[in-house]
Amino acid sequence: MAHRTIRRAGSPKGNRSELAGDAIRRIMQIASTIRQDQDTDITQLGLTPAVARALYELDPDRPLPARELAEQLRCDRSNVTALVDRLEQAGLVERRIDPADRRQKTLVVTTAGRRVRVRVQQAMSKSRLLAGLSDEELSDLRALVTKMSDRGCPEVSAAE
Amino acid sequence: MAHRTIRRAGSPKGNRSELAGDAIRRIMQIASTIRQDQDTDITQLGLTPAVARALYELDPDRPLPARELAEQLRCDRSNVTALVDRLEQAGLVERRIDPADRRQKTLVVTTAGRRVRVRVQQAMSKSRLLAGLSDEELSDLRALVTKMSDRGCPEVSAAE
């Protein structure tokens, strides 16, 4: 795949950074399109995107304290209060005081919450943009983005 | 770190959608990291992310009417007013009434605006996440995301 694109003479790195720039811009454009599609699906579930993502990050089989949810969402603790308020009003999550440490409240996904969470997961795990890729291309893509995400945040990409 | 069940040959179509789900989630995670890095750089230029992206979309060699900028940013016309206000206050852009149609205002990037725009472009065209990819991997990645973006929005991906 290495052509000799001699754009500026004597700049072997020029091609790489051009390639990188194009790849980055396209990744961001793709992510923006995917995000819009996801938000459309999520809105139809009666949730706002941020609330849906909070539900998505909750593990139905392992209740989390609110602080940990904030860490997973990479946002401040103070935001979690309102997000969980709305999940609780919708009957999707319950707050329970942790008897071991009464400061903490663990977030328990209800039965209804599990059902909705599956729908959220589905909305966040598909994209029409992949339809044109062959199985092999999809496999290559996955390998490449895995390599990238390992570099970005090892502990996060290793989780789950 | 759990070992992922890797089914290579003879996998039914369950594998494709699993692969797709993993790829999508990683792409979104990568885009989120890139966005955060970009916003850090952009903030150091004294701009907010949305203002910087407006400047980025302006073509210094071909002044646009505000309506066209809104289309490129995929947002409502009403937002452009405040964005251009801030660019104009910073001396990076000038509004000029189009003599041919006095309703329109064309947005002209100033000399100072060109300089800042180059910095914005640089911030938006690089990422540390690509550092671990070989030249060939980067080239493959570019080809794959190009194929994806062609499917998403042909006329946009052809632009620039």
Added chain:
DNA sequence: TATTGTTATACTCTATAACTATA
């Protein structure tokens, strides 16, 4: 003293609707 969840508050970003001045 330190930490958890909460509240109050402010800023950014974006959308809708109504206004104005042109066409």
Added chain:
DNA sequence: TATAGTTATAGAGTATAACAATA
């Protein structure tokens, strides 16, 4: 009537700082 830009306004999302309860 229709369009370009603007204004007013509202809502979502996120951050900082201060507070009460608990450790």
